[in-house]
Structure formats: structure tokens, C-alpha cells
Amino acid sequence: xxxxxxxxxxxxxxxxxxxxxxxxxxxxxxxxxxxxxxxxxxxxxxxxxxxxxxxxxxxxxxxxxxxxxxxxxxxxxxxxxxxxxxxxxxxxxxxxxxxxxxxxxxxxxxxxxxxxxxxxxxxx
Numbered sequence: 001x002x003x004x005x006x007x008x009x010x011x012x013x014x015x016x017x018x019x020x021x022x023x024x025x026x027x028x029x030x031x032x033x034x035x036x037x038x039x040x041x042x043x044x045x046x047x048x049x050x051x052x053x054x055x056x057x058x059x060x061x062x063x064x065x066x067x068x069x070x071x072x073x074x075x076x077x078x079x080x081x082x083x084x085x086x087x088x089x090x091x092x093x094x095x096x097x098x099x100x101x102x103x104x105x106x107x108x109x110x111x112x113x114x115x116x117x118x119x120x121x122x123x124x
Contacts, residue, residue, distance in 0.1 A: 014038045019045055026066055035118045046118045069095055071122045079116045
């Protein structure tokens with residue numbers, strides 16, 4: 001997994017120490033990043049307390065959205081793998097008190113399973 005994978009829509013694991021450094025103003029006392037996956041400009045961060053979805057916005061990527069989801073609020077999730085004609089795989093997360101699920105698309109990629117496994121580890 002390298003830089004090209006991120007541009008192609010493939011999830012690649014990111015260094016936990018670099019993510020913790022970037023999130024020093026977001027993380028609460030005692031919270032630690034345990035896994036992080038980068039998907040183009042989005043990052044899935046699994047801490048010991050919550051899932052943080054980071055969305056870099058705009059041309060320069062300076063505007064950033066941080067979506068915090070406590071694991072207890074994730075009601076269910078699903079993975080749809082890529083097919084022959086549909087080259088995208090999807091991870092769908094339903095959060096309590098939200099009518100619309102969170103949908104993230106992956107290109108034909110095996111690492112959707114790594115993200116799903118991390119999510120299952122924290123939610124189940």
C-alpha cells in the first residue's frame with residue numbers, strides 16, 4: 001500500500017503516531033488512536049473511545065470536518081464488495097438517532113475488510 005493506493009480509492013493503513021499528532025487538539029485525556037486508514041483524503045480513525053471520520057474538504061484540503069461517533073451509537077454496519085461491473089465496494093454505518101447511514105466508497109479493494117474488521121472489533 002502506498003501513496004498511489006490512496007489516490008486510487010484504496011484504503012491504506014496510516015501511522016498511528018502521525019494521526020495522534022494531527023489530532024492532539026481533538027483527542028480527550030486518556031484517548032489513544034489504535035488504528036487509522038486513509039481513503040483518498042478521508043481518514044477512518046479508531047481510538048479506544050470512538051470512531052472519528054476525518055473529511056478533508058476544498059481544493060487545498062485545509063478545511064476539515066471531524067465526525068465523532070461513539071462506538072455505542074453504531075447500531076449496525078455492512079460491507080458490499082465490488083463486483084464484475086460495479087468496481088466500487090461500500091462500507092455503510094448506521095448511527096442511532098440518524099435517519100441516513102454514513103456511506104463510504106472504496107475502489108475494488110481488499111482493505112475494506114481491514115476497516116470492517118477494526119469496526120467490528122470496537123462495536124461488537
